[in-house]
Amino acid sequence: MIDLNALAAKISPSPAEERKIKDIADDLLSQTKKLCKEAELNAEPMLVGSVSKGTFLDPDIDVFIAFDRKYERSVMVKNALKIGHKILKNGEERYAEHPYVTGSVSGIKVDIVPCYNITEGEKIISAVDRSPLHTRFMLKNLNDNERKEVRLLKAFMKASGIYGSEIRTKGFSGYVCEILILKLGSFDACVKSFASTRGKYLLPVGDDQTRKFREPVVIIDPVDLNRNAGAAISLENLSKMRVISKEFLAAPSEEYFFKKTEKKPRKMYRGTEIRIFRIPSPDGTDDTIYPQAERFRKILSSILAEGGFSTVGSELDVGKNIDVLVECRFKKSPEFLVHRGPPADSERTHEFMTKWESREDVIGPYIEEDRLLVDVPNDPVEIEKYVKSRLESYNIGAQIDSLKDEMIIIDPMKGKQEYHVLEKYFSRSVI
Amino acid sequence: MIDLNALAAKISPSPAEERKIKDIADDLLSQTKKLCKEAELNAEPMLVGSVSKGTFLDPDIDVFIAFDRKYERSVMVKNALKIGHKILKNGEERYAEHPYVTGSVSGIKVDIVPCYNITEGEKIISAVDRSPLHTRFMLKNLNDNERKEVRLLKAFMKASGIYGSEIRTKGFSGYVCEILILKLGSFDACVKSFASTRGKYLLPVGDDQTRKFREPVVIIDPVDLNRNAGAAISLENLSKMRVISKEFLAAPSEEYFFKKTEKKPRKMYRGTEIRIFRIPSPDGTDDTIYPQAERFRKILSSILAEGGFSTVGSELDVGKNIDVLVECRFKKSPEFLVHRGPPADSERTHEFMTKWESREDVIGPYIEEDRLLVDVPNDPVEIEKYVKSRLESYNIGAQIDSLKDEMIIIDPMKGKQEYHVLEKYFSRSVI
Numbered sequence: 001m002i003d004l005n006a007l008a009a010k011i012s013p014s015p016a017e018e019r020k021i022k023d024i025a026d027d028l029l030s031q032t033k034k035l036c037k038e039a040e041l042n043a044e045p046m047l048v049g050s051v052s053k054g055t056f057l058d059p060d061i062d063v064f065i066a067f068d069r070k071y072e073r074s075v076m077v078k079n080a081l082k083i084g085h086k087i088l089k090n091g092e093e094r095y096a097e098h099p100y101v102t103g104s105v106s107g108i109k110v111d112i113v114p115c116y117n118i119t120e121g122e123k124i125i126s127a128v129d130r131s132p133l134h135t136r137f138m139l140k141n142l143n144d145n146e147r148k149e150v151r152l153l154k155a156f157m158k159a160s161g162i163y164g165s166e167i168r169t170k171g172f173s174g175y176v177c178e179i180l181i182l183k184l185g186s187f188d189a190c191v192k193s194f195a196s197t198r199g200k201y202l203l204p205v206g207d208d209q210t211r212k213f214r215e216p217v218v219i220i221d222p223v224d225l226n227r228n229a230g231a232a233i234s235l236e237n238l239s240k241m242r243v244i245s246k247e248f249l250a251a252p253s254e255e256y257f258f259k260k261t262e263k264k265p266r267k268m269y270r271g272t273e274i275r276i277f278r279i280p281s282p283d284g285t286d287d288t289i290y291p292q293a294e295r296f297r298k299i300l301s302s303i304l305a306e307g308g309f310s311t312v313g314s315e316l317d318v319g320k321n322i323d324v325l326v327e328c329r330f331k332k333s334p335e336f337l338v339h340r341g342p343p344a345d346s347e348r349t350h351e352f353m354t355k356w357e358s359r360e361d362v363i364g365p366y367i368e369e370d371r372l373l374v375d376v377p378n379d380p381v382e383i384e385k386y387v388k389s390r391l392e393s394y395n396i397g398a399q400i401d402s403l404k405d406e407m408i409i410i411d412p413m414k415g416k417q418e419y420h421v422l423e424k425y426f427s428r429s430v431i
Numbered sequence: 432m433i434d435l436n437a438l439a440a441k442i443s444p445s446p447a448e449e450r451k452i453k454d455i456a457d458d459l460l461s462q463t464k465k466l467c468k469e470a471e472l473n474a475e476p477m478l479v480g481s482v483s484k485g486t487f488l489d490p491d492i493d494v495f496i497a498f499d500r501k502y503e504r505s506v507m508v509k510n511a512l513k514i515g516h517k518i519l520k521n522g523e524e525r526y527a528e529h530p531y532v533t534g535s536v537s538g539i540k541v542d543i544v545p546c547y548n549i550t551e552g553e554k555i556i557s558a559v560d561r562s563p564l565h566t567r568f569m570l571k572n573l574n575d576n577e578r579k580e581v582r583l584l585k586a587f588m589k590a591s592g593i594y595g596s597e598i599r600t601k602g603f604s605g606y607v608c609e610i611l612i613l614k615l616g617s618f619d620a621c622v623k624s625f626a627s628t629r630g631k632y633l634l635p636v637g638d639d640q641t642r643k644f645r646e647p648v649v650i651i652d653p654v655d656l657n658r659n660a661g662a663a664i665s666l667e668n669l670s671k672m673r674v675i676s677k678e679f680l681a682a683p684s685e686e687y688f689f690k691k692t693e694k695k696p697r698k699m700y701r702g703t704e705i706r707i708f709r710i711p712s713p714d715g716t717d718d719t720i721y722p723q724a725e726r727f728r729k730i731l732s733s734i735l736a737e738g739g740f741s742t743v744g745s746e747l748d749v750g751k752n753i754d755v756l757v758e759c760r761f762k763k764s765p766e767f768l769v770h771r772g773p774p775a776d777s778e779r780t781h782e783f784m785t786k787w788e789s790r791e792d793v794i795g796p797y798i799e800e801d802r803l804l805v806d807v808p809n810d811p812v813e814i815e816k817y818v819k820s821r822l823e824s825y826n827i828g829a830q831i832d833s834l835k836d837e838m839i840i841i842d843p844m845k846g847k848q849e850y851h852v853l854e855k856y857f858s859r860s861v862i
Contacts, residue, residue: 198776239775239798243784250781270808271766310741310760312769312806313799329741329765335702338743344670345629350681353674353861366859367670368744375743380702428797430784 002252004187008148011057011155011257021059024105025051028063028087032112035083042068043079044117048135050174053142055150057158061110063087066117066132069125073098080114087112095285097126120223133223138178141222152187153177155257160244160431162237167290168318170234172241179203179219179229195245201230201238243430260431268426269413272312273331275383276410276419277324282399290318292397297324303390308334309383315428317421322400325412325421332380341365341372384409433683435618439579442488442586442688452490455536456482459494459518463543466514473499474510475548479566481605484573486581488589492541494518497548497563500556504529511545518543526716528557551654564654569609583618584608586688591675591862593668598721599749601665603672610634610650610660626676632661632669674861691862699857700844703743704762706814707841707850708755713830721749723828728755734821739765740814746859748852753831756843756852763811772796772803815840 013021025047032045044066050056065083067076077098084101085091088110091103100113115128120137124130142150154177157163165173172180183203184190194201201217202210209225210218216238217230248256277300282289297316305311310329317323341356342348349372356365356374364374381389391404412422444452456478463476475497481487496514498507508529515532516522519541522534531544546563547556555561573581585608588594596604603611614634615621625632632648633641640656641649647669648661679687708731713720728747736742741760748754772787773779780803787796787805795805812820822835843853 235800236798239801239803242775243780243798243803246781247784270806271811329760334760344673349674350677353678357862363857364859365861367667367674367861369666370670372670372674372861375701377701426794428795430796430798430803431788 002254004152005148007254007257008152010254012148012151013056013059017059018054020106021051021056021061021108024108025061025063028061028105028110028112031087032063032065032083035086036065039079039083041065041079042070046132046135048131052135053138053178054147055138055142055154055174055178057151057154059108061105061108062131063110063112064128064132065112065114066129067114069116069118071116076114076116080112084112097128124224130221130224134175134221137223138175138182141182142178146181146185149181149185149187149190150174150177152257153181153190156187156191156244156248157241159257159259160240162240165232167232167286169237170232171237172233173229176219176229176233179222182222191245191248194241195249197242203230240430247431256431268422273309273328273383274412274422275326275328275387276412276421277326277387277407278321278410279400279403279407281318281320281322282403284399286318289322289399292400293318293322293324296322296396296400299391299394299396300324300326300387303387303394304328304383306337307386307390308337308378309386313425313428315421315425317424319420323419323421325419325425327425328383332382333378333386335378335380336363336375337378339374339376341374343370344372345370433685435583436579438685438688439583441685443579443582444487444490448490449485451537452482452487452492452539455539456492456494459492459536459541459543462518463494463496463514466517467496470510470514472496472510473501474507477563477566479562483566484569484609485578486569486573486585486605486609488582488585490539492536492539493562494541494543495559495563496543496545497560498545500547500549502547507545507547511543515543527718528559555655561652561655565606568654569606569613572613573609577612577616580612580616580618580621581605581608583688584612584621587618587622587675587679588672590688590690591671593671596663598663598717600668601663602668603664604660607650607660607664610653613653622676622679625672626680628673634661671861678862687862699853704740704759704814705843705853706757706759706818707843707852708757708818708838709752709841710831710834710838712749712751712753713834715830717749720753720830723831724749724753724755727753727827727831730822730825730827731755731757731818734818734825735759735814737768738817738821739768739809740817744856744859746852746856748855750851754850754852756850756856758856759814763813764809764817766809766811767794767806768809770805770807772805774801775803776801 029045029047036043036045046064046066047062048064049060049062051059051061065080081093081099081101088101088103091101093099094102098114100111102109102111104110113128115132116125118124118129118133120133154163154174157172157177162171164171180190180203184193203219204210207220209220213228215228215231215233216235217233218228219230221227221229244256293316297314301311301314304326312327312329314327315325341352344367352372353365356362361377362374365372387409395401412419460476460478467474467476477495477497478493479495480491480493482490482492496511512524512530512532519532519534522532524530525533529545531542533540533542535541544559546559549555549560549564551564585594585605588603588608593602595602611621611634615624634650635641638651640651644659644662646659646662646664647666648664649659650661652658652660675687724747728745732742732745735757743758743760745758746756772783775798783803784796787793792808793805796803818840826832843850
């Protein structure tokens with residue numbers, strides 16, 4: 001066994017560092033309080049997030065200014081930005097649910113964010129209004145030992161790239177880590193829970209409340225029993241957590257808590273046809289661009305599969321460009337496609353039979369097991385031409401649709417240029 | 432609507448024909464009775480099958496000699512064969528559950544078959560012992576109108592190739608048709624039942640008894656409630672019956688009751704790799720050879736799919752040779768295979784990770800949805816070589832295993848020879 005206490009000390013900030021960060025945070029808080037008072041605002045500044053809760057790995061100071069509900073949004077935002085800029089001389093404005101100011105103090109990232117002041121049980125006005133409730137709840141309920149266990153869990157998840165609820169990651173948020181430790185008691189219990197459960201991951205297990213959520217991970221938010229705090233976690237990340245938990249339990253090692261140096265992709269050319277479909281990244285935040293980029297990837301994969309190119313896998317990379325990679329077995333579509341019809345016991349068999357039965361150029365309709373099938377002749381065409389013709393009719397999303405015409409299709413095996421999406425694709429791994 | 436009564440008259444033997452057949456059958460019966468008496472056998476000859484029940488389309492006379500249970504099998508068989516040969520001068524011996532004599536009288540096929548005399552409720556000794564019970568039951572319960580409906584149903588099924596419970600067909604037996612009409616009332620009700628039900632076909636519906644059978648069609652035998660009379664019916668044939676029933680109901684036509692003249696296959700070459708795997712048919716009955724031939728087909732299909740040849744479909748033909756056709760997209764296996772591992776929530780993930788993680792030549796293990804996958808390099812090899820190397824380790828069945836070395840692999844697109852299995856494959860259809 002490894003010594004988890006010693007490890008926790010290793011991954012956590014030193015007492016001196018923690019003191020320093022707390023001091024900076026407290027100073028920022030009193031500055032904000034002073035400015036609120038001067039401006040005669042009915043607003044309560046508070047520290048939220050992992051620094052305030054003592055569960056952070058990397059320090060990030062979040063100062064929230066919780067305004068009374070009576071304020072209009074525009075007034076709230078105007079005042080908060082003013083205060084933010086006064087405190088953070090190097091501050092810049094960013095746009096999440098409300099605009100906020102981000103900057104740094106002594107090398108530590110600081111956000112100054114407006115929200116509405118909500119008490120437990122009251123209806124929230126904007127999603128950020130929950131953060132103060134979460135912070136208050138954890139301050140009240142997490143003890144020192146549990147805080148240490150939260151840090152272990154976060155480090156474990158971070159090392160495998162499944163920590164963080166932002167849309168690029170779709171992983172476990174810090175707050176989810178805190179709930180897991182609070183409910184299960186320890187890092188060890190948490191890993192055992194992911195290693196041994198099957199199907200959807202539910203917490204509390206067997207709770208009626210969990211049933212109404214459709215996401216793969218359902219973790220009821222203790223401050224709002226109608227909310228799934230694990231809603232952002234993807235099936236892939238749940239699966240990773242399960243596999244890694246089992247790997248760790250089989251042979252515990254400190255390696256699981258530290259990020260591996262980037263693996264080099266192993267082999268590139270392997271007799272397939274790889275294409276990168278590239279469009280310039282439109283302006284906007286990840287929250288608007290990323291879902292569209294994922295839809296773009298999904299559409300490209302499925303039309304190539306439908307077209308008979310025999311897809312092997314795909315990858316997405318969003319940077320200056322949106323790059324979608326799809327690997328196919330065929331460069332050209334085949335002379336015929338096997339078209340799967342409805343099952344024999346469905347109401348749609350007659351429609352299918354009527355459509356295909358009289359066609360002289362098809363084989364079938366015939367039956368395999370419980371399914372109607374037909375072999376339909378196809379005009380063989382190359383990937384590039386096929387994708388361009390099919391993509392036209394698809395609605396990918398406002399920003400990407402307007403850029404479809406600018407799409408270029410790259411064969412990365414030609415030439416010596418490097419592509420991040422290609423490296424990502426060839427270095428896929430669980431750990 | 433079509434006139435089903437007129438149609439029934441058209442597909443049924445004329446009253447004169449029926450009289451003639453009955454006369455022949457009665458004459459055969461009394462001859463058999465006489466010979467049994469002369470030999471002083473405690474045995475009761477009786478007519479069984481569709482001729483005796485008045486539900487036949489093509490006349491086939493079955494004379495069963497039901498021996499008292501006290502007779503040893505060898506004695507029973509010896510006596511029955513003796514009588515059979517006396518009656519059928521041109522008779523030949525065949526082997527089903529017991530040996531029997533088959534021949535013809537005035538152009539009508541006649542079987543003389545030994546069985547044990549069983550009364551309802553008594554345990555049968557051999558499967559053929561049930562036939563007299565079935566005959567007695569149907570003689571007692573089927574009325575004239577229902578007999579007509581049985582003939583319609585049989586003709587409907589026969590025209591689509593799903594009539595007959597023998598192992599080559601795996602379709603609906605005559606007895607199953609009789610139960611269907613008896614329980615559902617008419618041909619029309621029967622077709623509506625297949626058109627509207629989903630999942631397994633159960634009769635009686637909702638009966639506890641039907642639950643214990645795993646076959647796709649469960650039709651409880653009214654003379655033995657522990658027996659599924661529909662056990663031989665394949666999922667494909669159930670599916671066909673469902674699709675054809677819906678087609679018929681959408682546009683009723685007499686065409687559904689008459690076999691289509693053989694369709695010509697539509698197109699042969701279509702850019703794929705078709706191979707016929709041929710071994711000489713071993714000696715034996717369909718009951719022993721056919722299951723092995725099907726296993727042979729299944730094994731060939733699945734090893735080619737596993738090998739990455741991208742199989743499209745397969746066909747089986749058993750005649751002088753056992754011909755298995757498999758159509759593949761590739762002539763050569765690919766440079767790598769995507770190997771699907773266990774789901775992330777299974778107990779086998781650690782084994783899979785341990786096996787693959789340290790291999791430098793693979794990509795992964797990685798996760799897609801809830802699955803572990805790994806891309807494994809593969810040595811590209813042609814269909815012929817691959818199949819021969821893989822087939823060695825498979826156990827197909829006693830008769831076929833000893834012939835594996837004689838297997839030849841034919842590319843039917845080379846040369847002008849015709850292959851029945853190829854025609855069958857390219858003329859697959861529902862109707």
